Amino acid sequence: MKRLAIGVCAVLATGCATSPWKSRELASPNGYEIARISAAATERLAVMFPPGRTTFALDREPEVHRRPDAPFGKALEQSLRQRGFGVATPDRSLKTRLFKAPKPSGHPELVYVLDELGGDRPYRIGLEVGADYRLDGAYGLGAMTWTVREGWVETP
Numbered sequence: 001m002k003r004l005a006i007g008v009c010a011v012l013a014t015g016c017a018t019s020p021w022k023s024r025e026l027a028s029p030n031g032y033e034i035a036r037i038s039a040a041a042t043e044r045l046a047v048m049f050p051p052g053r054t055t056f057a058l059d060r061e062p063e064v065h066r067r068p069d070a071p072f073g074k075a076l077e078q079s080l081r082q083r084g085f086g087v088a089t090p091d092r093s094l095k096t097r098l099f100k101a102p103k104p105s106g107h108p109e110l111v112y113v114l115d116e117l118g119g120d121r122p123y124r125i126g127l128e129v130g131a132d133y134r135l136d137g138a139y140g141l142g143a144m145t146w147t148v149r150e151g152w153v154e155t156p
Contacts, residue, residue, distance in 0.1 A: 023059050025072050026115035027123050033139070037114070037125055038075040040144045042083050044135055045110075045127065048150075055086030056110035056129070072114045 029037065049056075058077055077087050088107050113126040122140030129135075134149040 023070075023073060023111045024113050024115075025070060026113070029072070029114075029121070029123055031071075033121075033123070034072050034075045035079075037123060037137075037139050037144075038072060038079040040139070041076060041112075041125055041127055041135070041137065042079040042085075044137070044146055044148075045080070045085070045129070046083055048133060048148075049085070049108075049129070051084030055088055055107045056080065057088045057107040058110045059089075073112070076112060 058073070058080070077089070080087050086107070108130045109128075111128050113124075115124050116122070117124050117138065117140070120140065122138055125137045125139065127135040127137075132150065135146060136149075137144050137146045
C-alpha cells in the first residue's frame with residue numbers, strides 16, 4: 001500500500017508543465033539513501049542515453065543549494081562517471097564568475113531537484129536533460145517509482 005502511495009505521489013509531483021530548473025537539494029537523506037537514489041537515477045538515465053557515448057553538463061552550483069556541500073550532486077556525478085558517462089562541470093573560479101560569461105558546453109544539460117515528500121522520509125528526485133527529457137522518481141522504503149516524459153513540453 002505504501003508503494004502505491006509513493007507511486008501516486010511521483011505521478012502527481014510531475015505536474016502538467018515544465019519550467020526552467022536549477023539543481024537544488026531541498027532534502028537531507030542519509031549517505032545510504034543518497035547512494036541508492038543516485039545509483040537508481042543513473043541506471044534510469046542509462047536506459048535512454050548510452051553510457052560511454054554521452055556527456056552531461058551537470059550543474060551543481062552551490063549558491064542554489066540549501067546544503068552548500070551538495071552531497072547528492074557529488075554522489076550523482078560519481079555514479080554517472082562510474083557507469084561510463086562523461087560529466088562536464090562548469091568553471092566556478094572567481095575569475096570566470098567575475099569577468100567571463102559562462103560558455104555553453106555543447107553537452108545536454110542535466111539538472112536535478114531532490115526534495116522530501118513528507119511522512120516516513122520518502123524523497124522525490126526530478127531529473128531534466130535539456131528540454132526534451134524529464135524523469136521524476138519517488139524513493140521510499142527502499143523502492144523507486146518512476147515517471148518519464150519525452151519530447152518538448154511547452155512552458156506556460
